[in-house]
Amino acid sequence: RIVYLNGDYLPEEEAKISIFDRSFLMADGVYEVTSVLDGKLIDFAGHAKRLERSLAELDMQKPDAFDDLLEIHRELVRRNDINEGMIYLQVSRGSAGDRDFVYPDASVKPTLVLFTQNKPGLADNPKAREGFKIISIEDQRWGRRDIKTTQLLYPSMGKMMAKAAGCDDAWLVEDGHVTEGTSNNAYIVKGDTIITRHLSNDILHGITRAAVLRFAREAQMKVEERAFTIKEAQQADEAFVTSASTFVMPVVEIDGAAIGSGAPGPVAGRLRDIYLEESRKAAV
Numbered sequence: 001r002i003v004y005l006n007g008d009y010l011p012e013e014e015a016k017i018s019i020f021d022r023s024f025l026m027a028d029g030v031y032e033v034t035s036v037l038d039g040k041l042i043d044f045a046g047h048a049k050r051l052e053r054s055l056a057e058l059d060m061q062k063p064d065a066f067d068d069l070l071e072i073h074r075e076l077v078r079r080n081d082i083n084e085g086m087i088y089l090q091v092s093r094g095s096a097g098d099r100d101f102v103y104p105d106a107s108v109k110p111t112l113v114l115f116t117q118n119k120p121g122l123a124d125n126p127k128a129r130e131g132f133k134i135i136s137i138e139d140q141r142w143g144r145r146d147i148k149t150t151q152l153l154y155p156s157m158g159k160m161m162a163k164a165a166g167c168d169d170a171w172l173v174e175d176g177h178v179t180e181g182t183s184n185n186a187y188i189v190k191g192d193t194i195i196t197r198h199l200s201n202d203i204l205h206g207i208t209r210a211a212v213l214r215f216a217r218e219a220q221m222k223v224e225e226r227a228f229t230i231k232e233a234q235q236a237d238e239a240f241v242t243s244a245s246t247f248v249m250p251v252v253e254i255d256g257a258a259i260g261s262g263a264p265g266p267v268a269g270r271l272r273d274i275y276l277e278e279s280r281k282a283a284v
């Protein structure tokens with residue numbers, strides 16, 4: 001695999017960064033994951049914009065190559081011959097050659113890393129025909145979940161808890177209400193209304209969420225942006241999650257309770273179809 005590191009395209013085994021890099025010592029890094037379908041990038045502009053915001057919120061410098069990111073993504077797709085898959089991008093505050101809580105001065109350049117993940121069958125995911133089984137766990141993450149940082153230990157723990165319970169993922173609950181999934185935004189459907197938590201610092205502002213809500217409104221579906229409880233979700237007609245790598249994924253069970261008929265619902269199915277169709281058309 002050919003990866004990108006600070007201006008160079010290299011075989012992955014030749015791409016090396018300092019052990020003092022702050023992403024390694026402090027999780028002082030931000031990231032984005034962009035999907036590739038038909039060899040093209042899905043929602044690239046949204047991911048670039050959110051990256052810019054994450055950097056600004058953390059007073060992290062933009063990498064010099066910021067304006068070339070689309071070209072770098074495309075070059076990696078070409079060099080690795082990706083038809084369906086993902087591109088992972090990470091910016092970290094770099095390394096001043098020692099460990100220090102204080103940020104290094106502006107002469108220390110951020111570290112920019114990108115790599116591809118080849119995932120044939122990403123769009124025609126058989127899991128979308130089965131749906132996810134979900135457990136709920138307490139949300140123990142920090143308070144700035146709107147910033148897409150590389151501090152992913154708690155989400156990893158949540159996925160491990162889900163796996164141990166024979167499930168696919170966990171929904172995080174704070175003050176009795178669902179914030180989001182470990183790596184996706186969470187939705188329920190009641191009658192003809194799609195309900196998903198409102199934007200704030202408590203959740204990541206999903207790029208897929210923004211697109212799906214736009215398509216839902218364009219298709220005259222009703223959307224309510226508000227918090228909901230696990231109980232409300234268990235009594236809903238449908239549930240689903242969205243993310244760049246799963247698109248729209250139905251949820252069929254929460255904490256052992258079947259949602260609706262216990263099979264993927266029509267609203268989730270329709271939104272998945274619309275999302276895939278429209279974002280393939282808009283891909284760059």
Ligand code: PMP
Nearest residue numbers: 183184185204206207208243244
């Ligand atoms: N919430 C969290 C916590 C996530 O990690 C992700 C995926 N990165 C999302 C939501 C979905 O965001 P997006 O649609 O931009 O992938």
